[in-house]
Amino acid sequence: xxxxxxxxxxxxxxxxxxxxxxxxxxxxxxxxxxxxxxxxxxxxxxxxxxxxxxxxxxxxxxxxxxxxxxxxxxxxxxxxxxxxxxxxxxxxxxxxxxxxxxxxxxxxxxxxxxxxxxxxxxxxxxxxxxxxxxxxxxxx
Numbered sequence: 001x002x003x004x005x006x007x008x009x010x011x012x013x014x015x016x017x018x019x020x021x022x023x024x025x026x027x028x029x030x031x032x033x034x035x036x037x038x039x040x041x042x043x044x045x046x047x048x049x050x051x052x053x054x055x056x057x058x059x060x061x062x063x064x065x066x067x068x069x070x071x072x073x074x075x076x077x078x079x080x081x082x083x084x085x086x087x088x089x090x091x092x093x094x095x096x097x098x099x100x101x102x103x104x105x106x107x108x109x110x111x112x113x114x115x116x117x118x119x120x121x122x123x124x125x126x127x128x129x130x131x132x133x134x135x136x137x138x139x140x
Contacts, residue, residue, distance in 0.1 A: 013051065014125040020047035020085035021118035027087055028111045031102050038098040042107070043089050050083035 024045040034040040093101050 008128075010125065010128040013055075014121055014128070016083065016085070017047070017051070017121045018118060018125065020045060021114055021121060023085050023087065024114045025111070025118070028107055028114065031107050032104065032111070035100070035102045035104050035107075038100060040100045040102065041089050041091055042102045043087050045085050046088055047083065047085040050086075054083040 024047075027043045027045050031042040090101060095101060095103065
């Protein structure tokens with residue numbers, strides 16, 4: 001029973017999404033703090049694309065599905081990929097003379113977007129935990 005609860009997608013994906021949003025908040029704050037630092041390169045957090053690859057598989061629409069036709073064949077399921085948020089330094093777009101690529105307007109917009117994302121994920125996860133709590137306590 002506990003395996004079903006803790007193995008559910010809500011307990012699997014939502015906490016990692018909140019961790020990614022928290023990490024993104026720190027990275028954006030660092031970018032904003034260094035907006036006037038010469039030669040500073042902004043960083044970003046990659047998570048959502050990796051999570052989609054974990055859930056749906058890599059290019060699942062372009063590859064044929066593997067089929068197990070006999071018991072002695074190897075299992076058709078590939079090794080599970082576990083997406084974790086990663087920080088990546090952005091070395092593209094150098095817009096300024098001091099070779100700093102932080103655009104304060106873009107960072108502020110990304111900060112707002114990340115705040116909305118975190119609140120949505122936290123609300124969803126809180127609702128799931130509340131449903132579990134109600135299911136557990138409804139028998140009393």
